[in-house]
Amino acid sequence: MNAAFALIARDVKLALRTPAETLTILAFFVIAPTLFAFGIGPEPQVLARVAVGIVWVVALLACLLSLDRLFQAEADDGSLEQLVLAPAPLELLALAKCAAQWLTTAVPLIVVSPLVATMLQLPDEAYGTLLVSLLLGTPTLSLTGGIGAALSVGARKGGALLALIVLPLYVPVLIFAVAAVEAAVAGLPVRPHLFLLAGLGVLALTVAPFAMAASLRQASE
Amino acid sequence: MNWHRYASPANFKRLSDRLLPWAAGGAALCLGVGLWNALFVSPADYQQGETVRIMYVHVPAAWMAMFAYANLALAGAATLVWRHPLADVAGRAIAPVGAAFTFLCLVTGALWGKPMWGAWWVWDARLTSVLILFFVYLAYMALNAAFDEPERGARASAVLALVGVVNLPVIKFSVDWWNTLHQPASISRLDAPAIHSSMLLPLLAMAAGYTLFFVAVTLVRMRAGLIERRIDALQQQHLADAERA
Numbered sequence: 001m002n003a004a005f006a007l008i009a010r011d012v013k014l015a016l017r018t019p020a021e022t023l024t025i026l027a028f029f030v031i032a033p034t035l036f037a038f039g040i041g042p043e044p045q046v047l048a049r050v051a052v053g054i055v056w057v058v059a060l061l062a063c064l065l066s067l068d069r070l071f072q073a074e075a076d077d078g079s080l081e082q083l084v085l086a087p088a089p090l091e092l093l094a095l096a097k098c099a100a101q102w103l104t105t106a107v108p109l110i111v112v113s114p115l116v117a118t119m120l121q122l123p124d125e126a127y128g129t130l131l132v133s134l135l136l137g138t139p140t141l142s143l144t145g146g147i148g149a150a151l152s153v154g155a156r157k158g159g160a161l162l163a164l165i166v167l168p169l170y171v172p173v174l175i176f177a178v179a180a181v182e183a184a185v186a187g188l189p190v191r192p193h194l195f196l197l198a199g200l201g202v203l204a205l206t207v208a209p210f211a212m213a214a215s216l217r218q219a220s221e
Numbered sequence: 222m223n224w225h226r227y228a229s230p231a232n233f234k235r236l237s238d239r240l241l242p243w244a245a246g247g248a249a250l251c252l253g254v255g256l257w258n259a260l261f262v263s264p265a266d267y268q269q270g271e272t273v274r275i276m277y278v279h280v281p282a283a284w285m286a287m288f289a290y291a292n293l294a295l296a297g298a299a300t301l302v303w304r305h306p307l308a309d310v311a312g313r314a315i316a317p318v319g320a321a322f323t324f325l326c327l328v329t330g331a332l333w334g335k336p337m338w339g340a341w342w343v344w345d346a347r348l349t350s351v352l353i354l355f356f357v358y359l360a361y362m363a364l365n366a367a368f369d370e371p372e373r374g375a376r377a378s379a380v381l382a383l384v385g386v387v388n389l390p391v392i393k394f395s396v397d398w399w400n401t402l403h404q405p406a407s408i409s410r411l412d413a414p415a416i417h418s419s420m421l422l423p424l425l426a427m428a429a430g431y432t433l434f435f436v437a438v439t440l441v442r443m444r445a446g447l448i449e450r451r452i453d454a455l456q457q458q459h460l461a462d463a464e465r466a
Contacts, residue, residue, distance in 0.1 A: 147380075147381075147384060151364060151377045151378075151380060151381055152364065152367065152377070154368060154373065155364070155367035155368055155377075156367055156368065156369065157367060161360075161363055161364060161367050164356070164359060164360045164363050164364075165360045165363075165364060165381060167356070168353045168356035168357055168360065169384070171349070171353055172391075175349075203387070207384065207387070211380050211383070211384050214301065214380050215376075215377055215380050218373060218376045218377060218380075219373070219377075221373075
């Protein structure tokens with residue numbers, strides 16, 4: 001357990017000392033929606049209709065951007081083998097890496113998301129649900145993304161391959177998260193969607209550590 | 222019965238020599254009989270008219286897309302658990318075939334959807350989950366080919382195949398869990414199938430034909446895969462010998 005917390009602390013410290021990476025992803029998260037505003041047109045009603053979808057899709061892509069270094073950096077400098085050989089279970093360490101990724105990427109995204117939602121004219125009554133859906137959904141993104149990152153360690157064409165692996169696995173999260181926020185906009189009950197979103201998170205939490213550990217062991221052979 | 226006996230490449234070749242003519246012949250026979258009955262003998266539907274005949278190509282393709290994926294996942298499990306080279310060859314052989322069935326299912330579905338639903342594509346749960354299945358097949362193939370050492374690609378893609386299994390129950394039950402435009406199951410129900418025997422029998426013949434076709438093509442592809450590995454090994458040996466000399 002201590003090893004896991006130490007790993008999280010190390011990754012967070014690394015992210016704080018080189019804030020450029022996180023800031024670049026945040027900049028992407030703010031800039032990409034403006035492209036939608038130009039592409040779709042500035043009419044408030046049209047933007048309000050698609051705001052949730054854009055915020056979530058861009059958050060998902062921003063999450064994807066941060067993933068290709070998740071285990072590749074360790075593999076490059078050789079510390080991945082130390083993680084595999086460490087006495088602490090690799091499943092736990094992989095989980096810690098995902099937790100650190102979530103803290104350093106998803107949390108800043110969640111903090112900035114109301115700003116992006118305002119730019120896209122999201123109706124006022126949906127902000128709470130948007131934040132809750134991001135809080136419940138992004139851990140799943142980090143965990144499933146962690147599987148993709150672990151699988152593609154050492155692959156020849158990392159980035160595009162990672163997108164191909166991870167994006168299909170992201171679809172359920174996107175569906176239920178957007179359904180929840182749209183239900184909030186329409187004044188319908190949001191809890192069923194949020195429960196399903198939380199259920200997906202539990203599923204990812206159960207499956208991902210083992211899948212990540214299995215693929216990391218292969219990568220370091 | 223000791224199944225490991227069939228896992229050696231030489232024994233697999235002998236087994237496939239014996240199975241292949243039966244599978245290929247059976248596939249040709251079932252597909253011939255099934256298509257003839259589906260296209261000419263079976264009646265048109267009272268609602269769908271002649272477009273119901275697309276169903277005989279579409280439904281078995283959907284079944285095979287899932288059946289092939291289940292096999293891919295089994296091959297993946299065998300790759301990870303026993304590290305057997307034949308399992309890896311099997312996975313690599315199955316993936317493009319399964320992807321082709323999934324694609325056939327999506328295309329025939331679109332062709333049927335246009336006259337029936339008025340749209341080539343709708344974002345309903347069944348269609349979306351099958352589309353994701355297609356993407357997972359693509360990801361499997363990309364990951365399998367993405368590494369310099371083929372073994373690493375085999376094992377990484379095996380993990381992905383196992384993770385993707387969560388999609389299979391979603392596809393199967395999507396029509397029950399969500400209120401979809403796609404019609405619910407009419408054959409695998411606890412009571413009698415909700416389809417008349419004049420349509421059910423050609424459908425079953427087509428399904429048998431698809432299955433045998435899948436078996437035959439997989440066997441051919443696995444044999445080709447084994448021969449490729451043999452060629453690789455011989456070339457490497459040849460290079461090593463040349464260096465020593």
